[in-house]
Amino acid sequence: MQIEYKQENTVLATQQNIVSQPARAAEAAWQRSAKLWSNLTEVCELLRISCPGATLDSDFAFQHVQFKSGQRIHTIGQPFDMLYIVNSGFLKTVMIDESGNEQVLSFPMKGDLFGIDGIHSRTYTSEAVALSSCDIILVPFKKFTSLGRSHPELETSIYSVMSRELVREQAMVSMLGSLSAEARVARFLVSLSDRFGAMGYSNKEFNLRMTRHEIGSYLGLTLETVSRTFSAFNEIGLISVDQRAICINDISALRTLRRLPPSRSRTKAAAAAAANAAAAAAPVAAPAAGA
Amino acid sequence: MQIEYKQENTVLATQQNIVSQPARAAEAAWQRSAKLWSNLTEVCELLRISCPGATLDSDFAFQHVQFKSGQRIHTIGQPFDMLYIVNSGFLKTVMIDESGNEQVLSFPMKGDLFGIDGIHSRTYTSEAVALSSCDIILVPFKKFTSLGRSHPELETSIYSVMSRELVREQAMVSMLGSLSAEARVARFLVSLSDRFGAMGYSNKEFNLRMTRHEIGSYLGLTLETVSRTFSAFNEIGLISVDQRAICINDISALRTLRRLPPSRSRTKAAAAAAANAAAAAAPVAAPAAGA
C-alpha cells in the first residue's frame, strides 16, 4: 500500500506542471467522475479558513488520492513533505509509544488537516490509517507555505490552523487529566455528534467507524470500560447503542455529565429520566428514550 | 500586575520606532545593566532555531519585560497579539476547565515559547503565571510573521516551532493515556533534569519551582500521589528528595521505569540497588544515594 501511495505521488509530480495551467480543463472532469484535483479556494473552504480573494493568479491544483480501509496515508519515520486534508472518509492517527503500544491521537474526518507533526522533525512522528474508503487531498507543504507568502490571508490561516490543533491537543490533555471515564466517553460522543452535524449528517444517529479498542486508546481507557460505559448510558436512556450504531437521546446531559449516579440508583434514575422525557412540559432537549 | 504589564507594553509601542534604527546604541546598555532588548539573532538562538544569515537588514528589537513571582504574563480571554519567549525564570501555563479547576499545561523555562494558543481564536485560551522572577521577551506576532516573510528560513522555523509544540502535546496525551502514576512522575523528573542540563545547570541536583499540586495537575494526578511517589523513589534510592530539593541518583532507571515493584519487596529492592551502586563495576550512571 505504501507502494500505491508512491505511485500516486509520482503522478502528482509528473502531472502538476501540465495541470497547473489548464486547470479549467480538468475542472470539467471533476463534475462527472471522481474528483481528482482541488484548487486553493476549495481547500480553504474545506479547512473552514478565510480564503484569499485573489485566487486567479494561483491556480495550483491539489491532487486527490483515494485510500481503502486499512491503508496508511503516511507512516512513522517517513520523510515529511505533505500535509493532508480529508475530503471524505474516516481515519485515525496513531503514535507508537516506547513499549510498542499504539496510542490513538485523533480521528480525522472531512475538513480535517493532518500531518502537521512532521514539520518539525522533517519526519512524521505519527501514522495515519484509513478507517473507511477515503478521499484525501495532498498538500505539498513547501508549495502551501509559498502560497502563503503571496497570500497573507492564507499565511495567517495556516498559523491559525496549527494553533487550533495545538488548542485541541491541550483540551485533550485537560480531559485526560481531570475527567472520569464516563465523562470522557460522554464528551467523545458529543464531539462526534457535533462533527457529524457540522458535516451535514444527522447529529443524533450515526455509526462509529472505530473499534472500542481504538476509542479506549484515544480516551486513555480500556476497551472494556468503553463498552461498559456505552451500556450504562444505554441503560439510563442517554443513548441507544447496538454495536457500532449509536443514537443520541439526551445530548445536553452528555455535554455536562461529570459522573454517573451509583448503579444501585440507576434503575430509579432511568425511570426518572423516562418520566422527565415523557411528561416534559418545560425541557428544551429531552427526546424520548426509545430506540 | 496587569496594569504593570500594560505600562511596559505601552513603552514598547512608543519606543519601538525610535529604537528599531539606533539599536546599536541600545546594545551598549545591554552589556551593563539588565538586558532590555534583544535582536532577531538572539531570539533565534534562544529558540534553538536556525537563524536567518542576513540579520543586518532587520535590526528590529524585541523588548524584554520583567515579572515577579505570581504575576501573570497573559490571562485567559485577553486579546492576542504577542508571543513570549522565556529568557530567564520559570513559569506555568494553565487552562481553566468548565468546572473552574485549573489544569497545568506546561512549565516554560529558558528558551521556551508560549502564547501560541492565542493565534487561532485571537484570544489566549490559557494563562501564563511566573513561578519565579522572570525575564520575558515580547514577540509581536504580526512583526514576527512579517519578518518570516522576508526571511524564509525564519518562516520555516516558526512553523517548525509550532509543530514541535504540537508533538510535545501529543507526547503528553500519550503519557497521560498509557503510563502509571510512577512512570509519569519519573518522566517528569527526567524531563526536568534534561532541561536543566540543556540550560547549563546541574542535571542531578535542582530545586523544583512548582508545588506538588501543580505537578499533579500537570501529570493528571493528585498532589498526594505525587508526594507518595517522590517518597517511594527516595526510599528505593532513585532520587533524594527534601521538600523542593531534588537529587537524581539513577536517571537511567527513571527513564525506563514503567512500574515499581510491590512495596513488600521494596526494602529488598532498595538494598539491591544500594549494593548495585556500591559494588558497581559496570554501570555507567549509579551514584551513591547519600543526600
Place this chain on the structure above:
DNA sequence: CGGGTCTTTGATTAGGTTCAATAAGAGTGG
C-alpha cells in the same frame, strides 16, 4: 459454514483518590 475480530458482561484486583491529621516552611507583624 468456520475462523477471526469485535463486543459484551462478570468477577476480581489493584492503583490512585479521598478524607484526615500532622509536620514543616515561608511570610507577616507585633
Place this chain on the structure above:
DNA sequence: CCACTCTTATTGAACCTAATCAAAGACCCG
C-alpha cells in the same frame, strides 16, 4: 526576634474507579 498564620508537604486508612482476567455471544469475510 519570636509568635502567629497560611501555604505546602508528608503520611495513613478507607474507599472506589477502572484495569485485568475470563468467557461467551455477535458480526464479518473468505
